[in-house]
Every structure is written in C-alpha cells, then in structure tokens.
Amino acid sequence: MNPELDQYREECRAWLNENARHCLLQDGMTLDEEIALARKWQALKADAGYAAITLPCEYGGAGKSELHKIVFSEEEMQHRVPRQYFIISLSNALPTFLHYGQSNELKCELGPKAVRGEQLWCQMFSEPGAGSDLAAVRTKAEKDGDDWIINGQKLWTSWAQIADWGVILTRTDPTVPKHKGLSYFFVNMKSPGIEVRTLKRFTGDQDLNEVFFNDVRIPDSQRLGEVNGGFMVAIHTLMMERYAVSSVNAPLDEIIELAKNTKVGGEPAIHDSAIRETIADTFIEQQGLRNIHRRAVQAISDGGSPGPEGAIRKLLMGESLLRAGKLAMDLLGAEGLRAGSYNRFAKSWLNAPVLRIAGGTDEVLKNTVAERILGLPQEMRPDKGKAFNELP
Amino acid sequence: MQSSAQTADEAIAREIERVIASEVDEPRLKALLESPASFDLPLWKLAVEQGWPGLSLPTDIGGLGLGWRDLAEVAQVLGHATVSLPLIQATVVARVLMAADNAQALRPHADTLASGNAIVSVALMEPGDAGLAPVPNLTLKGDTLTGAIASAPFANVAQLALVRAQRNGKAVLALVELNEAVTRHTAALIDNARAAASLEFTEAPALVVEGASALGDVLALSALMTAFEQIGGAAACLELAKSYAMEHKAFGQPIGAFQAIKHKMADIYTAIEIARGCALEALQELEQGSLSLEATAAARISASRAYDFAAQEAIQTHGGMGITWEGFLHHHYRRARSLALELGSTAYWRNLLIDQLVAGAKV
Ligand SMILES: Cc1cc2nc3c(=O)[nH]c(=O)nc-3n(C[C@H](O)[C@H](O)[C@H](O)COP(=O)(O)OP(=O)(O)OC[C@H]3O[C@@H](n4cnc5c(N)ncnc54)[C@H](O)[C@@H]3O)c2cc1C
Numbered sequence: 001m002n003p004e005l006d007q008y009r010e011e012c013r014a015w016l017n018e019n020a021r022h023c024l025l026q027d028g029m030t031l032d033e034e035i036a037l038a039r040k041w042q043a044l045k046a047d048a049g050y051a052a053i054t055l056p057c058e059y060g061g062a063g064k065s066e067l068h069k070i071v072f073s074e075e076e077m078q079h080r081v082p083r084q085y086f087i088i089s090l091s092n093a094l095p096t097f098l099h100y101g102q103s104n105e106l107k108c109e110l111g112p113k114a115v116r117g118e119q120l121w122c123q124m125f126s127e128p129g130a131g132s133d134l135a136a137v138r139t140k141a142e143k144d145g146d147d148w149i150i151n152g153q154k155l156w157t158s159w160a161q162i163a164d165w166g167v168i169l170t171r172t173d174p175t176v177p178k179h180k181g182l183s184y185f186f187v188n189m190k191s192p193g194i195e196v197r198t199l200k201r202f203t204g205d206q207d208l209n210e211v212f213f214n215d216v217r218i219p220d221s222q223r224l225g226e227v228n229g230g231f232m233v234a235i236h237t238l239m240m241e242r243y244a245v246s247s248v249n250a251p252l253d254e255i256i257e258l259a260k261n262t263k264v265g266g267e268p269a270i271h272d273s274a275i276r277e278t279i280a281d282t283f284i285e286q287q288g289l290r291n292i293h294r295r296a297v298q299a300i301s302d303g304g305s306p307g308p309e310g311a312i313r314k315l316l317m318g319e320s321l322l323r324a325g326k327l328a329m330d331l332l333g334a335e336g337l338r339a340g341s342y343n344r345f346a347k348s349w350l351n352a353p354v355l356r357i358a359g360g361t362d363e364v365l366k367n368t369v370a371e372r373i374l375g376l377p378q379e380m381r382p383d384k385g386k387a388f389n390e391l392p
Numbered sequence: 393m394q395s396s397a398q399t400a401d402e403a404i405a406r407e408i409e410r411v412i413a414s415e416v417d418e419p420r421l422k423a424l425l426e427s428p429a430s431f432d433l434p435l436w437k438l439a440v441e442q443g444w445p446g447l448s449l450p451t452d453i454g455g456l457g458l459g460w461r462d463l464a465e466v467a468q469v470l471g472h473a474t475v476s477l478p479l480i481q482a483t484v485v486a487r488v489l490m491a492a493d494n495a496q497a498l499r500p501h502a503d504t505l506a507s508g509n510a511i512v513s514v515a516l517m518e519p520g521d522a523g524l525a526p527v528p529n530l531t532l533k534g535d536t537l538t539g540a541i542a543s544a545p546f547a548n549v550a551q552l553a554l555v556r557a558q559r560n561g562k563a564v565l566a567l568v569e570l571n572e573a574v575t576r577h578t579a580a581l582i583d584n585a586r587a588a589a590s591l592e593f594t595e596a597p598a599l600v601v602e603g604a605s606a607l608g609d610v611l612a613l614s615a616l617m618t619a620f621e622q623i624g625g626a627a628a629c630l631e632l633a634k635s636y637a638m639e640h641k642a643f644g645q646p647i648g649a650f651q652a653i654k655h656k657m658a659d660i661y662t663a664i665e666i667a668r669g670c671a672l673e674a675l676q677e678l679e680q681g682s683l684s685l686e687a688t689a690a691a692r693i694s695a696s697r698a699y700d701f702a703a704q705e706a707i708q709t710h711g712g713m714g715i716t717w718e719g720f721l722h723h724h725y726r727r728a729r730s731l732a733l734e735l736g737s738t739a740y741w742r743n744l745l746i747d748q749l750v751a752g753a754k755v
Pocket residue numbers: 088122123124125126127128129130131132133155156157158159208354357358359360361362363364367640641642643647650651652653708709710711712713715
C-alpha cells in the first residue's frame with residue numbers, strides 16, 4: 001500500500017533475521033540475565049536506528065514516523081526478544097522529558113543513554129489511593145527556595161528497582177480542585193531519601209515496586225510543565241503513544257490444534273459444541289480487531305488519526321486471553337493445571353487479570369468508551385469542583 | 393433450613409472452622425503454594441486426632457455417624473479457607489467400599505479411611521481426556537493394574553488410590569495400594585497445595601470395587617461434595633470483594649458506589665446462589681436416596697462457574713491490589729481452577745447433563 005514502507009518492512013525483517021538470534025530469551029533466565037539481555041538488544045537496535053524510531057535524531061532516536069514504528073513492532077513481535085523492559089521508559093517517560101524538559105543540553109545527554117538502554121526511566125503516577133483516579137495523588141512537593149521537597153509514596157511503579165530516572169506526579173496545591181493542584185517533575189532515582197521496595201506479583205514476576213519519598217530535594221529545573229499544570233503533562237505521558245501495537249492475542253491456532261488432539265469423555269474435543277462456540281467467538285473478535293488495526297494504520301499513513309474504535313482493543317485483550325486460557329485448560333483436563341513453560345495456556349490465564357487492570361481497568365475503559373466516544377453523561381462525582389483538602 | 397440434622401452439621405462445621413482459623417494463617421497457606429505437591433501434614437494429623445475423616449461415616453466403622461449434610465457444611469468451610477484436606481475423599485470412598493458387592497473384602501480399607509490412618513486419592517482422570525472416556529486406558533489384567541493416571545489431588549501423600557480401569561472392555565472401579573509397583577510423578581501446578589501427583593502403574597495389585605453403581609456413585613458424590621467446597625470458596629471471594637468495595641475509594645467515593653462494581657457483586661452473588669440452589673437440591677435428593685445425574689451435573693457445572701467467576705472478578709474489584717503474591721485472592725483463583733478440572737471439566741459434565749435430559753425428555 002506504500003512502497004517506501006514496504007521497503008522499510010523488508011529492511012526490518014532482514015535486520016531482525018540477522019540480529020534477533022543473538023538476543024533470544026531462554027527459559028529459566030534470571031531477572032538479571034533478562035535485563036542484561038534487554039540492554040544488549042536495545043543497544044543493537046540503537047546502532048541500527050530501531051531503538052526509538054519516532055524520537056528526534058539529536059536525542060538518539062531515528063526521527064521516523066509512527067508508521068515506521070508500527071511496522072518495526074509488528075516484525076519484532078515475531079522474535080522472542082526481550083521487549084517489556086523499556087516500553088514505559090521509551091514510550092512514555094522519556095518522550096515527556098524530551099518534550100517538556102528545560103535544558104537541551106541535558107536532553108542531548110540523557111536521551112541517547114535511555115535509547116541505548118544504558119539507563120531506564122520509570123513512571124511514578126499511581127499511589128495507594130490514586131490508580132484509576134489519577135488526579136487524587138497525595139505525594140506532595142513543597143517549594144523551598146529554588147528547590148522542591150518531595151514526600152509521600154508511589155505504588156505499582158514498574159521497574160523502579162532498576163530505574164536511573166523517573167517522572168513523577170505530585171500535589172503542589174491542596175487548596176484547589178484535585179486536577180488543578182498537581183505538578184510534574186523528573187527525579188534521579190538514586191537521590192537521597194528515595195527508597196524502593198519490590199513487590200511480587202502472584203505470577204512470580206518482580207517488576208512492580210513501592211517507592212517512598214522522604215524529604216527528597218530536587219531543583220526547580222527538573223519541573224516538567226507549569227506549576228500546578230502537571231495533570232495535563234500526565235495525560236500527555238499516557239497518550240504519548242497514540243497507537244501501541246499489542247502483542248497479546250489469544251493463540252487461536254494452538255487452541256484449535258489442542259482441541260483436535262484432546263478428548264472429552266472419549267470424544268474428540270473439537271466436536272464439542274461449546275468448545276466450537278468459543279473458538280468461533282475468538283476468531284470473530286480477532287477478525288474485527290485485525291480490521292480496526294488495519295484501518296488505524298491506513299489513517300495514520302494518510303496523515304490522519306486512528307478512529308476511536310481502537311479503544312476497544314485494550315478492553316477485549318484481557319477478557320479474550322482469560323477466556324482462551326480457561327478453554328485450553330479445560331481441554332487439557334487435569335493436565336491443564338500444570339504450570340511453567342510446559343503449559344503456556346495456564347500462564348496466559350494467570351496473566352490475564354493484570355491485562356484487565358494495568359493501564360486502565362476494564363470498568364474505567366468502558367466508562368471512557370461510553371462517555372468520550374458515545375457522549376453519555378458521567379456518573380455523579382462528589383469530588384467535582386471541591387478543593388482537594390476539603391474532600392472527605 | 394430447619395430439620396434437626398441441621399444443628400449437628402452447624403456445630404461440627406463451626407468447630408472445624410474455629411480450629412482451622414486458629415491453626416492456619418496466610419503465610420502457612422502461601423508456603424504450601426511455593427513448592428510442588430505440598431500437603432499440610434500437621435493439620436491433617438490434627439484433623440485425624442479430632443476424628444474429622446470419619447465425621448460422616450457410620451459409627452460401626454469408627455465414624456462419628458453424621459450425614460452428608462454435615463460433610464457439605466464442612467466442605468464449604470474448607471473451600472472458604474482454601475484448606476486442602478482429603479475429607480471428601482475419605483468419606484466418599486469409604487461409603488462406596490461399604491456399599492460394594494464385595495464390601496467384606498474391602499472393609500479393612502474403609503476402616504483405615506474412617507480413622508484417618510490412610511489417605512485415599514480419587515484418581516479417575518486419564519491423560520489426554522478432559523472427562524472420563526467410556527472405556528479407560530488403564531487396564532486390569534487378572535488382579536493387577538497397568539497404565540497411567542493424570543495428576544490427582546492427594547496422590548502424592550495417599551496410601552490408596554481409587555481408579556477407573558478397564559476389565560474385559562468395561563470400566564470398573566479399583567482400589568490400589570500405592571506401593572513399589574506404582575510411580576508417582578509430581579510437577580509444578582498452578583495450585584501446588586493439592587498434594588497432587590500423576591500415577592504410573594506396572595502390574596500393581598488392585599482390588600476391584602464390585603457393584604453396578606460403584607463408579608457412578610464415586611463420581612457423583614465427589615462432584616457434589618466438591619460443589620459445596622467450591623461454593624465456600626466463591627462465597628469467600630464475594631466477602632473479600634464486597635468489603636474492599638465498601639472501604640476502598642476512588643473519585644471521592646467507595647468504589648462500591650459505582651454501578652459497574654455493584655453489578656459485578658450482584659452477578660457473583662447470583663452465580664453463587666444458583667450454584668447453592670443446585671447443590672442443595674442434589675443434596676436433598678441424596679438424603680432421600682435418589683441422587684440423579686442431572687442434579688449432580690447441575691451442581692458441578694454451576695459451582696465450577698461460580699467459583700471461577702467469583703475469584704476472577706474479586707481480583708478485578710481489587711485493581712492492582714488483586715494481583716500481588718502477598719494478597720490472598722490468587723489462592724482462590726488457583727483453587728477455583730483446581731476444583732473445576734480435577735473431576736472432569738465443564739465440557740464433560742455439560743455433555744453428561746444434556747445426554748441425561750435428552751434421554752429423559754417426554755415428548
Ligand atoms: C502490572 C502493572 C504495572 C503497572 N505499572 C505502573 C507504572 O509503571 N506506573 C504507574 O504509575 N502505575 C502503574 N500501574 C498502576 C495501574 O495504572 C493501576 O493499577 C490502575 O490504574 C488501576 O488502579 P488501582 O490499582 O489503584 O485500582 P482502583 O482504581 O482502586 O480500582 C479498583 C476497582 O474499582 C474500579 N473503579 C475505579 N474507578 C471506577 C469508576 N469510575 N467506575 C467504575 N469502576 C471503577 C476499577 O475498575 C477496579 O475494579 C501498574 C499496574 C499493574 C497491574
């Protein structure tokens with residue numbers, strides 16, 4: 001559909017075929033080994049101009065379009081290379097710093113380090129009382145001469161334990177309504193007064209952290225955006241990636257294979273009507289999503305914006321993986337309870353709850369679809385218009 | 393609930409609930425999840441001392457003489473606490489052994505089960521099938537067994553297993569001692585606290601449990617009592633979700649004020665109450681001596697659905713708090729799947745139910 005892009009895809013493919021095999025994930029790798037591998041992969045990509053495709057060249061990016069990034073992501077997904085470690089760093093945190101940062105010198109210094117994977121940035125928005133309700137953050141930053149002093153606690157910060165830098169949303173004025181009293185900063189994660197405690201997910205993953213701030217002092221030059229204008233910057237961070245290529249689809253082909261090879265009460269499972277129904281439903285959903293994806297790419301390539309229907313992709317992902325994982329486990333019977341690499345279906349079933357929560361819960365996304373896309377009125381919000389410090 | 397049998401079941405169940413609450417804390421349950429095929433042996437020893445294995449078995453084999461309703465109540469307590477003890481197994485198997493045509497030969501085994509001196513694993517599932525094939529692959533030649541059984545709960549700590557095997561092309565029930573002729577394989581499971589193992593038999597001596605209804609009875613009774621365990625687990629999930637929804641706030645109000653969360657709670661409640669209704673209906677049939685396959689299958693399917701759903705949506709209600717290892721909800725999320733798959737998955741039971749309805753439909 002676009003010769004230049006087709007050509008680019010060929011280049012990506014050839015480069016990936018040549019290089020990905022040096023950086024493949026192996027079963028049983030430790031976290032440290034995986035992170036080392038991810039850094040190596042990131043550096044390889046940086047050398048070839050694939051590490052931060054849309055970022056400006058002076059900051060270590062490749063200065064190419066969103067479409068190029070989509071093409072590369074689609075091709076990269078075909079290889080078992082480490083992809084998860086630098087997503088937030090390079091797609092959300094760093095671009096916000098580069099967009100709002102005050103010192104060009106610092107941007108030129110830190111940009112390339114992050115792109116090459118030498119440094120990692122984390123994103124500190126959520127707190128115990130502020131997840132879906134992002135504007136409810138309590139961690140406060142108080143002015144002290146030319147500095148700010150930060151106190152409070154962040155929660156669910158991905159990769160804070162290995163991060164060098166972080167972006168953070170704080171409360172700077174509690175006397176105004178919650179959205180209006182927030183300011184946004186970047187901080188060195190090794191600053192005195194920052195303590196990181198790693199949490200274990202029930203899947204065993206150790207990517208999430210609590211981050212405690214105890215009189216952490218940062219200069220005003222580390223503010224991103226206006227004082228009390230931080231909420232807009234946070235929205236910018238979250239919307240930075242207009243169109244993320246998602247890699248998590250229910251493995252339909254494998255489920256069909258499984259249904260052909262297992263039995264239910266002596267009969268081939270593939271003849272079971274309920275199993276057939278789930279397979280058909282999964283296919284139909286994926287078909288619809290494929291087209292939504294295709295149209296989004298077309299729109300971007302025509303210089304426009306993807307339609308709002310892209311919002312349902314994230315919504316369907318968790319439920320669809322849950323349903324598919326459960327079906328596959330049901331097909332395997334008692335053997336479906338096996339954990340670990342032996343049974344990727346149980347693994348995807350164990351992971352599905354996170355997909356329904358991280359990056360916007362199902363319930364909140366449904367509200368967004370109903371309110372933002374369909375224009376339905378909001379539910380009653382008792383906190384609307386009230387000063388933050390007067391909320392119950 | 394009104395009959396006099398009620399007072400007994402309430403009393404023993406509350407006592408078991410009290411003992412479990414004082415003995416078992418979350419770190420202990422988490423430790424069991426950490427390594428494959430774990431079993432809470434100290435708790436089992438306590439259960440044996442207190443006579444729990446024989447609580448719903450007749451006094452003449454050393455039981456406490458209570459009924460199925462009492463066991464159902466206890467199963468809910470176990471499910472609620474996610475405690476794995478082979479009590480349903482002991483009761484169901486001892487009862488089936490005693491009702492067999494060759495009850496006399498099997499009697500010593502029923503006695504050891506009633507006293508808790510032996511643990512039995514109900515190990516009916518075979519690899520490669522999510523239900524029970526009409527003719528199992530496990531084969532009985534003369535009086536020895538050869539073949540394999542899929543992962544079954546308590547098989548790693550049991551002295552006995554009750555299996556399905558083919559004899560002259562027909563499925564029969566066989567009791568087998570887990571000695572040198574049997575190899576146990578354990579593996580990491582999503583729920584390691586089930587003391588599960590798969591079994592491989594090489595000419596293992598076995599005793600056939602003779603009787604036309606033995607096979608069907610084991611399956612139906614196990615499924616029905618497990619349904620109560622599932623309902624107990626689902627109810628615990630609803631309690632956890634509800635209390636979190638009432639205390640945790642977003643957008644200036646308890647999240648329980650959002651219709652999305654309220655509807656979720658109502659949906660979980662509905663699933664649980666349908667399952668409870670089906671299970672109590674089947675229990676009543678059982679007490680009247682006429683447990684039907686329809687009623688059993690309805691209880692099994694609805695309870696599997698309710699527990700899976702309650703666990704998954706209770707996690708969702710907790711947001712990020714639902715996905716930590718430290719939190720408790722994943723214990724239920726795992727257990728829901730274990731209980732749903734160990735006795736044959738829903739696809740299998742749905743077919744049983746429909747076949748039964750079709751056969752019984754009056755035109
Ligand atoms: C794996 C993972 C990685 C993460 N990484 C990061 C990170 O790097 N940085 C960061 O800042 N955060 C991160 N998060 C946090 C994530 O953004 C939050 O978990 C998410 O926004 C939900 O917030 P919460 O957990 O506080 O749940 P809550 O917002 O407390 O939600 C609890 C329940 O209430 C429901 N609810 C809330 N509001 C409404 C409403 N208006 N209507 C209906 N229902 C509602 C929710 O749907 C949910 O079911 C991560 C989370 C996970 C799971």
